Amino acid sequence: MRLLVTGGAGYIGSIVAQQLLARGDDVTVLDSLYRGHREAVPEGAAFVEADLLDPAAVGAVLDGGGFEGVVHFAALSLVGESVEHPERYWRGNVVGALNLLDAMRAAGVPRLVFSSTAATYGEPAVDLITEEEPNAPVNAYGNSKLTIDRMLADEARAHGLAAVSLRYFNVAGASGRLGEDHTPETHLIPLVLQAAAGTRPSVAIFGTDYPTPDGTAVRDYVHVDDLARAHILALEKAVPGRHDIFNLGSERGYSVREVIDTARAVTGREIVALEEDRRAGDPPQLVAANARARAGLGWAPEKSLEDMVRDAWVWHQAHPGGYGA
Numbered sequence: 001m002r003l004l005v006t007g008g009a010g011y012i013g014s015i016v017a018q019q020l021l022a023r024g025d026d027v028t029v030l031d032s033l034y035r036g037h038r039e040a041v042p043e044g045a046a047f048v049e050a051d052l053l054d055p056a057a058v059g060a061v062l063d064g065g066g067f068e069g070v071v072h073f074a075a076l077s078l079v080g081e082s083v084e085h086p087e088r089y090w091r092g093n094v095v096g097a098l099n100l101l102d103a104m105r106a107a108g109v110p111r112l113v114f115s116s117t118a119a120t121y122g123e124p125a126v127d128l129i130t131e132e133e134p135n136a137p138v139n140a141y142g143n144s145k146l147t148i149d150r151m152l153a154d155e156a157r158a159h160g161l162a163a164v165s166l167r168y169f170n171v172a173g174a175s176g177r178l179g180e181d182h183t184p185e186t187h188l189i190p191l192v193l194q195a196a197a198g199t200r201p202s203v204a205i206f207g208t209d210y211p212t213p214d215g216t217a218v219r220d221y222v223h224v225d226d227l228a229r230a231h232i233l234a235l236e237k238a239v240p241g242r243h244d245i246f247n248l249g250s251e252r253g254y255s256v257r258e259v260i261d262t263a264r265a266v267t268g269r270e271i272v273a274l275e276e277d278r279r280a281g282d283p284p285q286l287v288a289a290n291a292r293a294r295a296g297l298g299w300a301p302e303k304s305l306e307d308m309v310r311d312a313w314v315w316h317q318a319h320p321g322g323y324g325a
């Protein structure tokens, strides 16, 4: 297929672009490089530096480009920032997606796979989160992603777009020369590995009084290679005039302490972990039900938490300061 990957210079977008290229798709990456890395754009992909907030630039890429689909990652994704500066998320994520849909409609691009999030569910007190769980975001990041999901449902109904939203739980790991490099880094596994490498003195455990088996928060971690594979399945299975939503998780949660212990075992390093207060807005447990993705996409995660930590560790050692360092 001839595909446009927005945000293809970011962590997940670059790895999806890499998998698409590996199976012979023709890939163009569109990225503003505001938070993405030029070095992350896989070899073999065409690259356009453009911002989705510039409708003329987006239109110029799509118009006459012959694209058969778009995989849309380009977005802001820091929960804390979204609470402090919601307008950045409403404009960057929601207006950006609207501009993209306008350009797709004008150019007649038939399908879209969208990077949605478990943050659309908020803080549900259930063991396994299904797609039927009510939407109840608790921050502007989740609100912006849910709004785009709803835009896609309307667009599919009105104009026949084949649309799929993939709701990620906690994505981790690396894929060959591509890995996770955020500034600031807020995610648990990269921070734990920085503590293992000695580039930070310790890692914080945010909250030890949660109603969970060991008192620390539980999350559902998915290897980025498994996650990327789901995008390809979604591109193949998207149905014209429909908007489908799939959770991408493993139905298995790990606590913060379990993640740190796994990193100790994988790296063989001492990792100093300091118990701190809860981080604002962190629910006790978020674990996905994935029956719908199994049935609808034929997808199931294959890689373990150990695989994620090991692959992220290999990448971290090759790129101790991230891309471009």
Ligand code: UFG
Binding pocket: 077, 079, 117, 118, 119, 120, 141, 168, 169, 170, 186, 187, 188, 189, 191, 203, 204, 205, 206, 207, 217, 218, 219, 256, 279, 282
């Ligand atoms: N944590 C620590 N110490 C740290 C960092 C994180 O204890 O230094 C804990 C958090 O409290 C949380 C768990 O580790 O319990 C995972 O935290 P991450 O920041 O790695 O991930 P989150 O679960 O907070 O966030 C993820 C995605 C977000 C998304 C959110 C809800 O990264 O984009 O899930 O779907 F919004």
